[in-house]
Amino acid sequence: MPGIVRKIIHLDMDAFYASVEQRDRPELKGKPVIVGGSRERGVVCACSYETRAFGVRSAMAVARALRLCPQALVLPVRMARYQQVSAEIFEIFGRYTDCIEKLSIDEGFLDVTGSERLFGPARQIAERLRAEVRAETGLAVSAGVASNKFLAKVASELAKPDGLLEVPADQVDQFLLPLPVSRIWGVGRVTAERLERRGWRTIRELRAVPLEQLQRLLGAAGEQVYRLARGLDERPVVADEPIKSIGAEETFERDLRVPEALARELLALCERVAARLRRRGLVGRCVTLKVKYADFSAVSRSLTLERGLDSALAIQAEALRLLGRTEAGSRPVRLLGVSLAQLEAGQAAQPELFGEEQRRRQSALDQAVDRLRERFGESGIRRATLLEGSPRPSVKKGGDPGE
Ligand SMILES: [Mg+2]
Known part of the structure; x- marks a missing residue:
């Protein structure tokens, strides 16, 4: 007996590890890249599309891959980094359905049967997801759209690279x-x-x-x-645990030293994180700042608040406080990351910069900026640069920010 017609999307990042490396290091764009560690004993974990033309494939010995494509660059596996990007990607997937089954670090099924009423047809959801992943992470994800998991997965395989393929219910045979x-x-x-x-x-x-x-x-x-073989697959999408944190991070093309630049990049990250929180109706109580210095050593600093945050300015104020507990500025910074955990359902999104709440946040921001200025001297932060172009009310300094 035919049940409800399901709408399944299978999403799979293209050459995931290699694409993350190429994005983090723009000088690798368009170059043949192999992620797989040792040239002698490593195994290819991922390879960029530039190497595939030479016959290089995942799971191949790196030594063999290098015989096929001697000019390939072999990079070490940075699993922590891929996991961070993976969390960002799955958070984007989660905007359109809670029913997400993660198959691996870069691949998952979404059951969007119940989402179509809100967001339009499954194909349109897949298109939006691809566009959002591209815009927010700079990475390509291929998508398959079909009535079951098997067909959706085969469709996304055939859609690669950077494509979308839908198998309409009446075209299964034609496809298969x-x-x-x-x-x-x-x-x-x-x-x-x-x-x-x-x-x-x-x-x-x-x-x-x-x-x-x-x-x-x-x-x-x-x-x-x-x-x-008949396109029949009844297996449901089994949803995973809800996401635990929302974050964003950025590796800079040039290491940052100037406090103004650090604060500006931090605000950009906080805006990304805040937008994601609000889109999901969440606030986060635990703010974590990650700093990686030019020599690749990294530190992270966290603090937990009584009330959850979902506004870019409020998160930035906390992140700036945390930044003050690092050596950022006195040491050049290669990467900044901001994430919020201890997520809980928040109130409906409030416009930022509004009334009492604004003043409270502004005061916290001012104090944090002051502390940074103390650390970095007069050449340090100027508030005007923190909010590029937006008009700033003048706010009296002092007073406890209330945390
Ligand atoms: Mg993949």
């Missing part, structure tokens, strides 16, 4: 039949060879095989192969 049997889940290289030896190379050819024959050949897997 010409594909090689190896596209079916559970059909690895060995199974594919067994099927091909019998002359079943495409899913069209496999369709003609009776269930019993497949079961005799493949055992328990036979029935799944039989069903998937």
Whole structure:
């Protein structure tokens, strides 16, 4: 009996680790990049599209990859970094549905059946997600849209790189039949060879095989192969735990030394974080600042507040206080990151810079700026640069900010 027609999106980042490296280090853009550690004993964890033309693939020994593409740059695996970017990406995915199943660090299923009423058709949601990931992280994500997980995943594989493919319910056969049997889940290289030896190379050819024959050949897997070959897949998207933190970070093209520049970049990060919080109706009580210095050593500083924040200025004020507890400025800074944890449902978004609340936040900001100015001297922060171009009311200094 046919149940409700589901709308599933499978999202998969393109060459994820390698793309993050190319984004963090613009000089690597357009260059063949392999992420995989040691040149002698490493295994390719990810490779940029520039290396794929040479036959380089994931899981290949780095040594072999370098024989195929000797000019490739081999980079170490920076898992913590990829996890941070992954958290940003999954937070974006979460804007359109709570029903998200993470398959890996850079890949997941979204059930958007219940989201279409709010956000439009699944295809449109997928397009928006791709655009938002691109705009906010600079990275490409490919998307497959279909009525079940299997079809959505195959669609996103075929959409790569940087593409979107929808399989409408009435075009499943058209999509599926010409594909090689190896596209079916559970059909690895060995199974594919067994099927091909019998002359079943495409899913069209496999369709003609009776269930019993497949079961005799493949055992328990036979029935799944039989069903998937018909585009049937009832497995639901099993939602993961809700997100625990929302953050943003930025590696700078040039190391930052000037306090004004640090404060400005911090505000930009806080605006990104605040926008995400508000979009999800959340506030965060624990603010964490991460600073990576030019020599790649990194520190993080956290503080927990009684009340949750969702405004860029308020978060920036806390982040500036935390910045004052680092050596930023006296040492050049390569990366800044801001994240909020201890998330809870917040009030409806309030316009910033408004009334009492504004004055309270402004006062906290002023104090933090003052502290930085003390640290860095008169050449330090000028408030006008913190809010590029926006008119600033004059606010009396002093008074406890209330935290
Ligand atoms: Mg991927």
